[in-house]
Amino acid sequence: MRLETIAARGGRDVTSGNRPLTPPLYQTNVFVFDSMAQVEAVWEGKEPGFVYGRYGTPNHAMLEAMVAELEGGEAAVACASGMGATTALILGLLRRGDHLVAARDLYGSTTALFTDEVGRLGIEVSFVDASDPERVMEALTPKTRAVFVEALSNPLLRVVDVEALAARLAGRGVELIVDSSLASPAVLRPIGLGASVVLHSATKFISGHGDVTAGVVVGSRAVVERVRAAAIRVGTNLSPFDCWLAARGLRTLHVRLERQCANALVLARFLEGRPEVQRVHYPGLPSHPQHGLAARLFKNGAGAMLSFDLGGGAPAVERLMTRLRLIEFAPSFGDVATTWTYPARTSHRRIAAAAKAEMGIGPGLVRLSVGIEAVEDLIDDLTGAIEN
Numbered sequence: 604m605r606l607e608t609i610a611a612r613g614g615r616d617v618t619s620g621n622r623p624l625t626p627p628l629y630q631t632n633v634f635v636f637d638s639m640a641q642v643e644a645v646w647e648g649k650e651p652g653f654v655y656g657r658y659g660t661p662n663h664a665m666l667e668a669m670v671a672e673l674e675g676g677e678a679a680v681a682c683a684s685g686m687g688a689t690t691a692l693i694l695g696l697l698r699r700g701d702h703l704v705a706a707r708d709l710y711g712s713t714t715a716l717f718t719d720e721v722g723r724l725g726i727e728v729s730f731v732d733a734s735d736p737e738r739v740m741e742a743l744t745p746k747t748r749a750v751f752v753e754a755l756s757n758p759l760l761r762v763v764d765v766e767a768l769a770a771r772l773a774g775r776g777v778e779l780i781v782d783s784s785l786a787s788p789a790v791l792r793p794i795g796l797g798a799s800v801v802l803h804s805a806t807k808f809i810s811g812h813g814d815v816t817a818g819v820v821v822g823s824r825a826v827v828e829r830v831r832a833a834a835i836r837v838g839t840n841l842s843p844f845d846c847w848l849a850a851r852g853l854r855t856l857h858v859r860l861e862r863q864c865a866n867a868l869v870l871a872r873f874l875e876g877r878p879e880v881q882r883v884h885y886p887g888l889p890s891h892p893q894h895g896l897a898a899r900l901f902k903n904g905a906g907a908m909l910s911f912d913l914g915g916g917a918p919a920v921e922r923l924m925t926r927l928r929l930i931e932f933a934p935s936f937g938d939v940a941t942t943w944t945y946p947a948r949t950s951h952r953r954i955a956a957a958a959k960a961e962m963g964i965g966p967g968l969v970r971l972s973v974g975i976e977a978v979e980d981l982i983d984d985l986t987g988a989i990e991n
């Protein structure tokens with residue numbers, strides 16, 4: 604072979620001989636076929652194999668199998684982001700003329716997607732207070748195909764009784780979709796409680812290290828194949844490296860969450876005892892209105908997210924920004940490092956002040972995503988920052 608050919612083609616046939624302990628990264632956007640029979644068999648799913656990057660790689664299969672098993676679902680599909688997963692899910696499950704019932708307490712971009720884009724597709728969406736299963740049932744019409752809720756809402760950590768909702772929806776041909784991004788399968792497994800589909804922004808606890816933007820949909824094989832077909836067509840596929848990173852992060856999910864939940868409870872109790880704090884929103888506290896429900900649904904703790912109202916309002920939040928040394932302002936969550944955000948200026952900035960007040964999002968509301976640090980260091984940082 605000539606040098607140009609060696610450069611273009613060489614080295615591709617090297618195999619390791621034995622299996623590496625850590626799964627390799629398949630950083631390829633296409634796979635090679637040796638016969639037309641193989642093309643036929645792999646394309647039709649009759650033989651194992653992969654086709655093309657947008658359709659998936661072994662790194663996708665690895666992440667999908669892990670999340671499906673952790674959630675107790677038959678199958679999963681990995682997407683480019685949580686929003687990409689929601690888009691593929693809606694396109695895969697719903698069609699023009701269908702009706703979707705959605706919780707009023709949803710991540711802002713999900714609400715915007717449902718209002719502005721899904722509505723444009725001729726799919727009607729009704730928003731209801733999903734913390735009461737009866738409100739959801741009242742909103743159903745003969746055209747309702749799905750109910751979409753967040754298990755733990757953002758930023759006020761309201762809990763949806765997934766079990767009660769699933770029991771009421773059983774046998775009606777309505778999919779119960781649970782966005783479980785704030786909980787993670789270490790805290791809540793909605794399929795075991797009767798939900799049919801679970802969705803994650805894997806950007807958060809699933810990957811856990813602030814280095815991936817990803818989403819995953821878990822459900823029955825039939826549902827996931829419809830979502831996968833939509834994801835392939837609209838191109839909401841994840842990169843192999845992001846699959847690899849998310850799967851690597853997932854290996855420590857339970858250890859991370861055990862520590863994060865324990866730290867969150869300690870911080871919630873600490874904040875509740877501070878005179879500068881009007882109210883702490885954490886389902887693990889007896890003062891949370893749904894503490895009993897959370898204790899019934901959640902395993903291994905009440906999650907790593909909490910929010911609290913600073914009595915001093917916006918000026919007290921400004922002081923927090925300048926005084927916190929360890930806990931950084933970062934508008935996401937789920938990292939091993941503790942971060943905070945200010946919903947009034949981030950996720951809910953486009954909502955009118957009156958509507959925000961009605962939702963319970965006041966000018967002093969701060970959200971914490973609790974990490975794995977020594978909790979004493981977090982308490983020291985917060986103590987100095989919240990003092991008047």
Ligand SMILES: Cc1ncc(COP(=O)(O)O)c(C=O)c1O
Pocket residue numbers: 684685686687710712713753757782784785803804805806816817818935
């Ligand atoms: C509850 C919830 N669902 C979905 C998303 C969207 O995920 P992504 O940012 O990965 O698209 C977010 C993002 O913050 C979220 O908080």
